[in-house]
Amino acid sequence: MPDCILAMDQGTTSSRAIVFDLNGDIVAVAQQEFRQIFPADGWVEHDANEIWDTSIKTAQAAFNEAEAKGFTVKAIGITNQRETSVLWERDGVKPVHNAIVWQDRRTAGVCQRLKDEGHEFEVQDKTGLLLDPYFSATKLAWLLENEHGVRAHAAAGKLAWGTIDSFLIAKLTGGKRHVTDATNASRTSLFNIRTQEWDESLLRIFGVPENVLPEVLDSCADFGETTADLFGRSIPILGVAGDQQAATVGQCCFEEGAIKSTYGTGCFVLMNTGENLVPSKNRLLTTVAYRIGGKATYALEGSIFIAGAAVQWLRDGIKVLDHARDSEALARQAGDDHGVYMVPAFTGLGAPHWDPHVRAALFGMTRATGRAEIVRATLESVCFQTHDLFSAMAEDGISPKVLRVDGGMVANDWLAQMLANLLALPVDRPKVMETTALGAAYLAGLQAGLYSGFSDLTAQWQRERRFVPAGGFGQREAMLGKWYKAVAAARSFA
Ligand SMILES: Nc1ncnc2c1ncn2[C@@H]1O[C@H](COP(=O)(O)OP(=O)(O)O)[C@@H](O)[C@H]1O
Numbered sequence: 001m002p003d004c005i006l007a008m009d010q011g012t013t014s015s016r017a018i019v020f021d022l023n024g025d026i027v028a029v030a031q032q033e034f035r036q037i038f039p040a041d042g043w044v045e046h047d048a049n050e051i052w053d054t055s056i057k058t059a060q061a062a063f064n065e066a067e068a069k070g071f072t073v074k075a076i077g078i079t080n081q082r083e084t085s086v087l088w089e090r091d092g093v094k095p096v097h098n099a100i101v102w103q104d105r106r107t108a109g110v111c112q113r114l115k116d117e118g119h120e121f122e123v124q125d126k127t128g129l130l131l132d133p134y135f136s137a138t139k140l141a142w143l144l145e146n147e148h149g150v151r152a153h154a155a156a157g158k159l160a161w162g163t164i165d166s167f168l169i170a171k172l173t174g175g176k177r178h179v180t181d182a183t184n185a186s187r188t189s190l191f192n193i194r195t196q197e198w199d200e201s202l203l204r205i206f207g208v209p210e211n212v213l214p215e216v217l218d219s220c221a222d223f224g225e226t227t228a229d230l231f232g233r234s235i236p237i238l239g240v241a242g243d244q245q246a247a248t249v250g251q252c253c254f255e256e257g258a259i260k261s262t263y264g265t266g267c268f269v270l271m272n273t274g275e276n277l278v279p280s281k282n283r284l285l286t287t288v289a290y291r292i293g294g295k296a297t298y299a300l301e302g303s304i305f306i307a308g309a310a311v312q313w314l315r316d317g318i319k320v321l322d323h324a325r326d327s328e329a330l331a332r333q334a335g336d337d338h339g340v341y342m343v344p345a346f347t348g349l350g351a352p353h354w355d356p357h358v359r360a361a362l363f364g365m366t367r368a369t370g371r372a373e374i375v376r377a378t379l380e381s382v383c384f385q386t387h388d389l390f391s392a393m394a395e396d397g398i399s400p401k402v403l404r405v406d407g408g409m410v411a412n413d414w415l416a417q418m419l420a421n422l423l424a425l426p427v428d429r430p431k432v433m434e435t436t437a438l439g440a441a442y443l444a445g446l447q448a449g450l451y452s453g454f455s456d457l458t459a460q461w462q463r464e465r466r467f468v469p470a471g472g473f474g475q476r477e478a479m480l481g482k483w484y485k486a487v488a489a490a491r492s493f494a
């Protein structure tokens with residue numbers, strides 16, 4: 001019976017489970033979307049029970065399908081939307097509130113106060129992050145402050161907190177383990193990425209007690225075993241990483257300088273910087289790419305909050321699309337000179353602007369503007385934002401030669417080509433587009449001894465298609481000029 005690995009990929013809009021064979025080929029897949037909850041302007045929540053239900057149901061479906069095909073699942077890898085915060089009763093692993101999602105802006109005021117008090121330098125120096133509501137610490141502090149009785153309950157040791165990986169592991173192990181991995185910890189603003197420990201001074205700054213935090217393990221480690229009732233026997237959880245770091249592993253960006261960009265709900269560019277912790281001068285993030293054998297490998301990251309989510313808004317919000325995939329044909333219908341610019345700042349702007357107050361805007365519409373132009377402007381906005389990240393990286397002295405892309409959105413050939421044109425860089429799309437799940441499977445496989453090292457993984461990476469830059473420099477500069485004006489106008493309106 002051939003061995004295989006189950007990857008649980010808990011994303012912002014859906015929970016997915018994928019079983020991979022040891023060649024990295026997909027054996028079974030299951031996916032379920034869940035509710036996005038928007039209780040107020042800039043607030044984004046998920047029901048943690050729905051996250052668990054969709055995660056376990058998809059995992060069981062993929063597991064059963066793979067085993068019915070004659071495979072044996074040897075290990076589980078977990079990857080997850082990062083920063084999203086869950087607080088639960090240790091007894092019974094019961095969430096005490098909806099999960100506060102990474103996109104949530106409710107703590108913008110707290111971040112501003114902490115900046116005014118002069119804490120940003122210490123936070124940035126120790127965590128590689130900025131003071132922004134994106135990261136977990138202020139979300140956890142909000143839960144402790146605003147939910148009745150929660151702080152006292154936490155002080156009594158009754159509550160546990162974690163990112164989604166940590167919550168899923170607690171559920172899968174029947175409450176036995178309260179752990180996370182270094183990549184997820186590195187997104188909290190509480191974890192010192194130099195010492196690889198929770199930092200007392202940061203805990204004080206954010207007003208968070210250490211007793212609610214999980215133990216931090218390597219990305220390849222023993223995270224516990226599932227209770228036997230879930231899959232008919234206990235399965236070890238051996239690999240964990242935040243989804244962007246897992247995609248970095250799944251794209252085999254193991255060399256210093258290797259770079260990938262993932263287009264899901266948001267867009268996240270990560271460049272491997274090896275053992276070097278490279279601070280950005282241009283408001284990019286320094287983060288843990290993976291930690292294996294106690295040794296951290298770092299990455300420089302550019303984070304865009306809205307990418308596929310803007311297409312989702314076109315589909316579900318204003319209903320100009322029936323399916324996300326229809327955006328490709330519509331974008332092709334609009335002329336190059338359509339003149340419409342979208343700033344998709346529905347939840348503020350991430351790197352390099354870090355402006356939580358700005359909101360989305362459409363500029364340049366005429367009576368001739370229709371669905372095609374608005375859809376094209378939306379896809380272009382994702383490419384413009386990626387361009388801004390690469391400009392910031394260039395100012396940090398980084399000039400990649402090729403970009404590996406993945407995520408649900410890059411199934412769109414028009415988008416991938418526009419990306420190559422605007423970045424003036426070849427864009428490579430891999431054969432296995434599920435690189436996030438693949439990365440989690442690889443981490444679990446390494447820990448299980450199913451792979452001997454990175455070279456086994458690198459040998460499996462295959463390109464499906466390269467998008468080569470086309471189009472004139474003048475046109476590109478003109479489009480970028482208009483984009484900068486649109487961003488400035490949206491920020492000034494806010
Ligand atoms: N062909 C397409 N063109 C443009 N956007 C797409 C296409 N297919 C999917 N998307 C967008 O990609 C996102 C889904 O990608 P996925 O990687 O599954 O996201 P996540 O992991 O964040 O849930 C959705 O926001 C969807 O709107």
Ligand SMILES: O=P(O)(O)OC[C@H](O)CO
Pocket residue numbers: 011012013080081082083102242243244264265266267
């Ligand atoms: O759900 P995704 O794939 O857009 O990823 C979310 C990120 O992890 C947030 O930092």
